[in-house]
Amino acid sequence: MRDYWRTTALVGSMVLGLAVPSANAQMKLSETDQDFIETAAQSGAAEVAMGKTASESKNTAVAEFGKMMISEHTQMNEELAGIAKQKGVEPPTSPDLASQAKDAAMNVLPGGTFDKQYVSSQLDDHQETLELLQKQAQEGQDAELKAFAQKYVPVVQKHIDQLNQLKSQPELQ
Secondary structure (H helix, E strand, C coil), X not given: CHHHHHXXXXXXXXXXXXXXXXXXXHHHCCHHHXXXXXXXXXXXXXXXXXXXXXCCCCCHXXXXXXXXXXXXXXXXXXXXXXXXXXXXXXXXXXXCHHHHHHHHHHHCCCHHHHHHHHHHHHHHHHHHHHHHHHHHHHHCCCHHHHHHHHHHHHHHHHHHHHHHHHHCCHHHC
């Protein structure tokens, strides 16, 4: 009977030991790092959602940019989710309510008007995302999240450059 209790205690300790790291992982992340995960995940989801609408534009340049947003922000979202889950954090998979409302309002705009608003809105959104990534790269405490942010600063800057080029097209002014 003594062996039974020892085995039970050992198994119980192992089970508890396996459960503790994920709970501790989340507690080890600073509030700033946790906020970064939430904001970046919601922002990325919004980029993908708006990209889907833009990908159907009759303006080829806007449609191509929308497709690129789907592809590149999906990749970013998946990478961030992988890092977050390793740290015991379940990142949001949908845009925040403000982004959802903006998406709904823009979806009813006619073609050319949508295209102009999309490019302008994306420029603002990407400026915010760039600032978020730069802040995390400089001030974040988690090394993996800092590296993620550093990796994607040039990607988001490239998006901003492309949006500025799009904005200069006569039909998008």
